[in-house]
Amino acid sequence: MDIKIEKIIFTEKPRISERIKVIKTPFPVILPEAYQKLVHFIKMYPHEISGPGKVKLLEWEIPKMGITFGSKGQEEVFDVYSVLLIYDIFTVKTFNLPSHTDAQKGFTELYQKLIAEGKKDEIDDLRLWWHSHVDGSTKWSGEDDDTIFNFDCDYMISIVGNTRQEFRVRIDNYSSLRISIDDLPFPVFCTLEDDPMRKEVEEQIKKFAKRDNVFTRTIGKITKP
Numbered sequence: 480m481d482i483k484i485e486k487i488i489f490t491e492k493p494r495i496s497e498r499i500k501v502i503k504t505p506f507p508v509i510l511p512e513a514y515q516k517l518v519h520f521i522k523m524y525p526h527e528i529s530g531p532g533k534v535k536l537l538e539w540e541i542p543k544m545g546i547t548f549g550s551k552g553q554e555e556v557f558d559v560y561s562v563l564l565i566y567d568i569f570t571v572k573t574f575n576l577p578s579h580t581d582a583q584k585g586f587t588e589l590y591q592k593l594i595a596e597g598k599k600d601e602i603d604d605l606r607l608w609w610h611s612h613v614d615g616s617t618k619w620s621g622e623d624d625d626t627i628f629n630f631d632c633d634y635m636i637s638i639v640g641n642t643r644q645e646f647r648v649r650i651d652n653y654s655s656l657r658i659s660i661d662d663l664p665f666p667v668f669c670t671l672e673d674d675p676m677r678k679e680v681e682e683q684i685k686k687f688a689k690r691d692n693v694f695t696r697t698i699g700k701i702t703k704p
Contacts, residue, residue, distance in 0.1 A: 505536070505561035507636050507648060508668040509568075516568045521611040521640050527580035530570030531589065532607030534636060537562045563636060563650070564668060565607060579622070580610050609638040617647035619661075627651055627659075638665075 509517070513532065520528055538561050571585025593602050608626070617639050619627075627637050633653060640646040649661040 505563050505650070506663060507534075507563040507565055507650070508666050509565040510668050513565050513568045514667050517609060517638070517640065518644055520568070520570060520609075521613075522642050524575070524611070525613070526575040526577050527611050527613055528570060528575055529573055529580040529582045529608065529610035530568065531582075531586060531605050532565055532569070532609055532636070532638075533567040533601070533604040534606040535564045535566060535604060537564050563606075565636070568607075568609060577613065578615075582608075582610075606632065606634060607636040607638065609640070612639055612641050614642050617641060617645050619647070619649075 520530070571582055571589050573580055573582040573585055575581075589605075590602065593599075608630070610623070619639065623637070623639065627635065627649075628651075630651070630653065635651050635653070637649050637651065638646055646665050647661075648663040648665045649659060650663065651660075652658040
């Protein structure tokens with residue numbers, strides 16, 4: 480996926496022998512289990528429905544080729560890829576109609592419960608709001624925009640989906656510089672190494688995909704960074 484460079488940040492004042500970070504625009508990915516729950520919520524309920532989700536910000540530093548400032552030295556440069564990993568989807572107490580869903584009371588009760596239990600980390604991970612448009616389009620409605628505008632946090636991922644498994648995703652930043660990034664890609668973070676179907680597939684490959692009656696191919700895998 481082509482990720483645009485958002486900005487260049489110096490760790491201190493720009494000078495020779497300094498590390499430079501090239502920050503990539505964060506993008507959301509979702510774990511398969513969370514994606515399946517999202518699809519089931521949307522397909523199994525006849526009206527609109529909504530709820531929160533849990534997100535972790537993950538970062539990878541990938542060294543790049545050094546660059547030279549004049550003739551005095553060479554700088555170490557690295558890319559920082561920021562990924563917003565959606566690892567859980569669930570619902571709370573909601574009021575739902577064919578073309579309306581309101582989870583404000585459920586969100587409030589959830590926050591109050593977590594605060595009372597001292598679970599700040601879980602509160603920090605509640606950075607997603609999802610909802611369905613049943614069989615409709617995934618265009619944001621005016622009510623959707625109002626809901627997203629009023630979240631009180633540093634950032635929020637919003638997802639709208641329908642029964643055709645069409646999704647639209649946006650990220651809103653609520654800092655002093657208000658930014659919305661809409662129509663983002665929505666890849667599933669597939670960790671095949673831990674997939675329970677892996678053994679079934681491996682058994683079928685061994686049984687049916689033979690060459691000279693000897694199974695010689697190594698099964699590929701995707702591992703977490």
